[in-house]
Amino acid sequence: MLDTFFWNVRGINDISKHRPLSSWINKRRICFGALLETHVSEGNSIAILSVLGPGWKLISNYQFSDLGKVWFVYKDPVKVQFLFADSQSITVKILPPESLPFNFTAVYASNVLDERKQLWISLKDTAISFDLSSHPWMICGDFNEILDPRESSNPSIVSSTRAMREFGSCLSDIGVFDLASQGPKFTWSNHRPSDPIGKKIDRCLVNDLWQFSYPKGFCSFEPPEFSDHTPCHIRLSSSKPEFGSRSFMFHSFLTKLPSFVSTIKECWLQSGAPAENLTYLCFKLKQLKSPIKSLCKENFSQIERRVQEAKSTLDSHQLQALNLPSQDNIELEKQSRETWLFLCLAKEMFFRQRSRIKWLEAGDLNTRFFHRITLVRNALNGVTYLLRGDGSRSQSLKEVHQIAAAHFAGILCILRGAHCLFLPEVLSRIVSTHQWSYFRVF
Structure with a gap:
């Protein structure tokens, strides 16, 4: 299964960023994704793209931005169909091999509030124009806006603002939500020693059809390395953990x-004498798992x-x-x-x-x-x-x-032995009162 990513790299003309960027992408075997705020002129784009390695192809929005605010990069075996682009987003259709196709929108929202509002309108129009709400859809990138005051470390932000509500309304209208993720609480930091602030402004959003197509998909926000934004590694599927045992569920x-x-009742009686302490009670409960299964x-x-x-x-x-x-x-x-x-x-x-x-x-x-x-x-x-x-x-x-x-x-393991003298009597009273019909096993 192929993985994808997005990352606000805050400029990649600097040669010191080339090797870390290439290493990060190739180590994760990524075949497509988005680079945001590249600060690369169109004439220099092919040379910088070659830094990632051979075979990479580029879809950009240079017709709307001189410095390539949004780059969508991909290589074989992924096939891509271009759909739409504007100054703050690129939308394509991903055709991965041996997987279900889905629509992918890379976003780099403006720092200016009025321009961000145009992005919200553009996302709604794009959803209607290409009927994206009826197909698997993923939206990734830097939205330069939070949804909740808790998504910022700034103590002065204590309530929802109009800009937050407009952002939330847009996501609700197009039917997308955050993909399950792991990583730091905030995805961006201003790196100011005197006034440090962190915010969650980078997001990976999906609709219910994408989640239905890739039910095991999730993303992880990783250390930012040379940028002030965390890169997001998106896995379209996840393997089962190679440790622990399968969880027990009582139906x-x-x-x-x-x-x-x-x-x-028969299994409980066969598992031994009445439980006189918590350790033996847990033992008897475990004995019930096999007959229940x-x-x-x-x-x-x-x-x-x-x-x-x-x-x-x-x-x-x-x-x-x-x-x-x-x-x-x-x-x-x-x-x-x-x-x-x-x-x-x-x-x-x-x-x-x-x-x-x-x-x-x-x-x-x-x-x-x-x-x-x-x-x-x-x-x-x-x-x-x-x-x-x-x-x-x-x-x-x-x-x-x-x-x-x-x-x-x-x-559970700090105290051992019979630390409740009346436990057998209490358990016996519970069992006789409920006659076993309401006994639940966890």
């Missing part, structure tokens, strides 16, 4: 099985296929009961209907638990929009970084795993 529809309570696999694996098969069986039995009414056929139809309704309920509960969308309680028909939102929420709810003890952010998924494990080990 709430399992409680609807008639055999659930008896299975859990077995119940789920035996009764609800490939739940959507099971629902379709149950519906086909019901249709067959209903026609049979109509063609040849008899006590056996009617009873068979009744049983098929109950099985189908039970599996439909389990399917609804499955998506309700996964999506965590509150309005599902009011009724949802598993529409196309519903499944897109599920993918988007799953991507946004992923933990991409955690804070270290010194307040800095973790840089990898493996470090996220280590920080989380160390945190809970510090909570």
Whole structure:
């Protein structure tokens, strides 16, 4: 899978920037992306482009800007179709090999408020002209504006301004949102020792169709090296971590099985004597994972296929009961209907638990929009970084795993032994009161 990027390099005529820029791009095996605020004249653009290496091609907006504010660069095997350009943006269609095509807009917003407003209008017009809201769309770059006061370290910014609201309104109108990311809190710094200020003005935005096409995509903002802006490395997919074990998820529809309570109770009793301390309680809870997984696999694996098969069986039995009414056929139809309704309920509960969308309680028909939102929420709810003890952010998924494990080990492993004399009595009272039907495993 190919990766992309964008970076406000604040000028690349300086020869000292050439090798670090080329090294950064080639090390990540990037085949297309955007360079912003290059400060390179059109006559010198080919010479500077060659710094990246052989085979690179350029789409720029020199017809609107003498110093090439926006460069879109790409090389084989990526194919690109030019769509639109103005003084603050370039929009192209990306045709990656063996992947779904999508639209890509590189943005370098003006420092002047009135000119930025023209960019917001241009983005809306571009979305309408090329029907981008109906296709996967990514917008990346330096927007020179924040969405929330918390995206600036300036203590004087305590409330939303009109410019922030206009920016937010534009993003809402075209239906884009921040792609899941990791890295520093702010993406730009003024580097003033006497009055240091950081802001999040560089963003990677996508719409729901892009997230649907690349559900595992995410981006990382990395150290700025020679620039005052952080480069953004965008991965169209991510591999599974090579550490830890697969997370355990308790599906709430399992409680609807008639055999659930008896299975859990039997396993709990077989796991040993009553839990007298927290350590042994955790041990007994872990013993429940295997029977719960077995119940789920035996009764609800490939739940959507099971629902379709149950519906086909019901249709067959209903026609049979109509063609040849008899006590056996009617009873068979009744049983098929109950099985189908039970599996439909389990399917609804499955998506309700996964999506965590509150309005599902009011009724949802598993529409196309519903499944897109599920993918988007799953991507946004992923933990991409955690804070270290010194307040800095973790840089990898493996470090996220280590920080989380160390945190809970510090909570659960400090005290050992029976530190609650009444724990067996309390647990026994809880179990007898709820009769196991409401027992939840995490």
